[in-house]
Amino acid sequence: MKRIISSVLVLGVCLTPLTVPVMVQPSWAQSQNLQLEKLKQLIEQAKQQTQQGQARQAIETWQQVIAIVRQFKERKIEAIALNYIALNYSALSQLQEALKYLKQALPIFREVGDSGWEATTLGTIGLTYLGISQPQEALKYYNQALPIWRELGARAREAATLNTIGLVYDSISQPQEALKYYNQALPIWRELGDRAREAATLRYIDEVNNRSQPPSRTNIPPIPQ
Template identity: 75%
Template sequence: MKRIISSVLALSVCLTPLSVPLMVQPSWAQSQNSQVEKLKQLIEQAQQQERQGQPRQAIETWQEILAIARQFKQRRGEAIALNYIGLNYDSISQPQEALKYYNQALPITREVGERRGEASTLNNIGRVYDSIGQPQEALKYYNQALPIRREVGDRAGEATTLSNIGAVYDSISQPQEALKYYNQALPIRREVGDRRGEASTLSNIGLAYNSISQPQEALKYYNQALPITRSVGDRAQEAIILNNIGRVYDNISQPQEALKYYNQALPILQQVGDRRGEATTLNNIGLVYDNISKPQEALKYYNQALPILQQVGDRRGEATTLNNIGAVYNSISQPQEALKYYNQALPILQQVGDRRREAGTLNNIGLAYNSISQPQEALKYFNQALPIWRSVGDRKMEATTLSNIDAVNNRSQPPSRTNILQTPK
């Protein structure tokens, strides 16, 4: 008897740094001293807002810089401002807005011959496509950025793009290919003295080993990354790596050890004011409790995560948590309640263009309908999920969905839920 396997979208943190963006050198319109001084102040203000986690305010400030650059027909400055606006929209999960600004910046960087800026913008566009579940499109842009970074001798940028390419391959279940790129990035990080980047790449290598069921190898790399982040005083990265270690222990059925690391990460994230990371960790803790058959405890943590994600505007994280809540209700034989949450998640995922998670949600809805003896409705959703898995190149989930369709057609009994879909890095 074939069984139906549902998908739970487990929100988890992985370090994949942004490209080093263009730095503004405000030499525009030297005769306009007051404007130059104003630009310096605005640039400092925007960068301070970014450091303080105020991306919306930073967008407004960069818009002022953009207007001045356009007023004085300073095309380099215009491209820089557009790129920063895109970065900030990306940070608040507005990928289409980010793309809009990056795609304005890109032809300007080419027009003025700013090769570093061109590579930076190509990298940022690739990052957006990766974040919305379009890995092939992401690779297209990363692979344009990489030779430019090598051409101009931007070793730090080269390492970033190599790491980003690795992350894409990891997200499409090609961890060996991912390792190939991470292992090119790592010595460059060390060469340029980028300790944060080194820790990031070590963490990504750990993630790849975890995905190919080599948990001890994964822990080896995470445990190299952790003291580096502590030595540079990067509390946010420390929490991310603690989260990743927790995830390994969760995957190898050591839930109490997983909770130990998640519970170390949580207060750090609260201390540094990383609300999105806090919600991620709450979600991860909820997932552990869900996996050890403590559904009410799981709901307690998921329901703490959900309003935070809504508050910070993380639409993908919100949809993931709605999915997780729905999965808990399905596991405790409340499929109608589960459908309520799945049906809130689905339009969000369609709105943000996250095809992978959309397919996971369609699969979950199909499972819920099957459990209430509506096989035709179940088939409708499985058959919507199937072409999406094919389009994103996820062969494992394609096979799972085919198995689900076969199980419904053969009137198999629905089994208990199995966790098979992980959040893209």
Template identity: 45%
Template structure:
């Protein structure tokens, strides 16, 4: 009995650092949710900068949101970022570049059923 208890105690001591490390790490779902919130925040910043006609800054922020949305395979936010990028490039007079972003957004908007986005 003493030998079994000693074995369990030794095993517990060996596993404690691993257990503590695993407990401190966020779960995959929590990390994904955090990234999703970051994308949403960036999209909001991009929208505000667009309204303020800060098109270059908006483009930088929307590119970051697009990267995260693609990482997460979030088609809705990806499409929103692409539309924002298209709008800002259009406002800067870069019509061809704007059209490229709009063309990327269109199939995504259809896939998520966003009829308003499709119309835009």
């Protein structure tokens, strides 16, 4: 399972700018501006803590971010913050807790119609299920992400997801299913000119084929006399 996780193309997360309409009343507008300034500071602090491996501190700061953005009903920013909390719980090896936050984020991305973030979150859920040795659950989420990447025309992410699905099938002793997905990924890497990932996919295919080959006659030990 570790081999699968290390082979997965990790999809980064980034924050989009926060835009909140300023109300007419001066006192309320001033209060909003103060909250927005605090929010920006908290986001920067949380990102730095995440990057520096200060996972527990980062989780607390992202929780403060969520408390503010919920006041502004900024659902997308809330969902991104939930993803970051999950990322930090994963860093602490608390994968069940990470799943809890990812599954809160997923319906929000669907609600706001952000297909890219929806697919990214589906893939992260899949990766997290791999981390707790539940490959069948992982496949459910990767198979939901795949058509979204195709619809978005995100060829590299489509191919990365195909490779991951192949790796999962290979890990549960379904080599022919694995080959089916590897062989879909391979022409995409060639189309994109990504020689490194093309080579990796060819290696996966070779590994499956070599395991499937019957033993050579020259390798069969002689029958004892």
